[in-house]
Amino acid sequence: MAEISTFILLAFAVSLDSFVVGFTYGLRQMYLPIRSIVIIATISSIVFFLSMFVGDFIASFLSPKVAEDIGGWVLILIGIWVIIQFFKTDNTQNDSDPILVNFEIKSLGIVIRILKKPMVADMDKSGAVTGVEAFLLGIALSMDSFGAGIGAALLGFVPLLGAVTIGITTALSLTIGLKSGKIFSYWDWLHRLTFIPGIILIAIGVLKMT
Numbered sequence: 001m002a003e004i005s006t007f008i009l010l011a012f013a014v015s016l017d018s019f020v021v022g023f024t025y026g027l028r029q030m031y032l033p034i035r036s037i038v039i040i041a042t043i044s045s046i047v048f049f050l051s052m053f054v055g056d057f058i059a060s061f062l063s064p065k066v067a068e069d070i071g072g073w074v075l076i077l078i079g080i081w082v083i084i085q086f087f088k089t090d091n092t093q094n095d096s097d098p099i100l101v102n103f104e105i106k107s108l109g110i111v112i113r114i115l116k117k118p119m120v121a122d123m124d125k126s127g128a129v130t131g132v133e134a135f136l137l138g139i140a141l142s143m144d145s146f147g148a149g150i151g152a153a154l155l156g157f158v159p160l161l162g163a164v165t166i167g168i169t170t171a172l173s174l175t176i177g178l179k180s181g182k183i184f185s186y187w188d189w190l191h192r193l194t195f196i197p198g199i200i201l202i203a204i205g206v207l208k209m210t
Contacts, residue, residue, distance in 0.1 A: 013148075022174040024177075044170040048167075050149070058154065071205075075202070079202035
């Protein structure tokens with residue numbers, strides 16, 4: 001039971017970014033169809049599944065104790081990175097979007113900009129995120145889960161169960177975030193809760209190492 005509750009907590013931490021993105025779209029009365037939510041959730045699930053296989057491969061060369069310790073440290077470091085990014089973004093936030101990367105590969109640039117500002121996912125300014133836009137947003141949201149998947153595998157979690165759980169929590173987080181944003185449009189302070197996944201990941205890492 002403790003293992004299940006720990007993994008649910010991990011899935012919540014990984015999926016909270018999806019809630020924030022959904023909440024942002026809800027605030028602006030944007031449309032995110034069910035098909036797009038399924039695309040995004042599927043991508044997150046696949047990325048997490050593949051990353052857990054990477055983690056299992058690494059674990060095969062290590063003793064269970066060493067693998068568990070490394071998995072804990074991976075989650076702790078990801079948590080620290082999330083918190084640093086929160087304060088970095090909060091301190092440098094302005095009206096204009098900085099040029100992050102000067103690549104000619106437009107799709108890559110779009111993904112990076114989506115990570116910085118979710119509204120960029122709506123490339124055609126239609127008020128809805130569909131098709132390729134949903135795919136790119138799914139890639140952006142799944143980036144953090146890759147490292148978490150490696151850490152989860154090193155801690156001994158099952159890949160298939162992990163992938164399914166991440167897919168479900170991502171879809172639920174997007175849906176709940178979207179509806180919450182439309183209902184509670186005056187609760188803009190919820191954006192400031194994006195540091196919480198970092199704290200949760202650090203806590204899980206520490207608990208699994210003790």
